[in-house]
Amino acid sequence: MNDDDAPAGRVHTRREALARLGAAALAAMPFVDARGAACVATPAQTEGPFFLDTRLERSDLRTDPAGGAPPRAGLPLALELRVSRAGGDCAPLPGAVVDLWHCDAAGVYSGTRGSERFLRGYQTADADGRVRFVTIYPGWYAGRAVHLHVKVRSGTRELASQFYFDDALTDRVFARAPYAARGRPDVRNAADFVYRDGGRALMLAPVERDGVLTATFDVVLVAA
Secondary structure: OOOOOOOOOOOOOHHHHHHHHHHHHHHOOOOOOOOOOOOOOOOOOOOOOOOOOOOOEOOEOOOOOOOOOOOOOOOEEEEEEEEEEOOOOOOEOOOOEEEEEOOOOOOOOOOOOOOOOOOEEEEEOOOOOEEEEEEEOOOOOOOOOOEEEEEEEEOOEEEEEEEEOOHHHHHHHOOOOOHHHOOOOOOOHHHOOOOOOOHHHHEOOOEEEOOEEEEEEEEEEOOO
């Protein structure tokens, strides 16, 4: 079962261009706190068996840091998360450490069969509690709906959870290469045993623009 600035005058690679495009798309998309003043805590879900505390700080997760291999193929996904604390003020949590990891388009997690570390990494939240990642739309493996894993640590607060996508979006994405080679997932959201425990509140709603999906989400941690 399957997880810099370019020198002046140099032509950007396709990977660099996509990374810049994803960042630009996020910058143009204002964050909306969909949870309101109450700031309801984000549901916790199982961490799963594939978390690795890689200490790999980066925004673009698509490559293996060891180098040599091309970026993982797939539809680019630019994801912005805002980390805040539950309560009336919904105060941001700067300095929170946010790990993101998931399988590739073939349903494979890195680190399960070797030293590769593609589609894994963490970011430290800025003064507004925000982190930004560029990755790809995840693939699927037997028994699970399409999902991303996230772990957030801030002082004594810690949250492990997962993010999901609308089935209709997954169908559209999986009609394209390289996903189409595997076909559609064998489990929809409603039939996923993890999704059924709070998954409705963990749905991402990406918007596609210029070949890049962009999404935002407010991650709210309970008080320490």
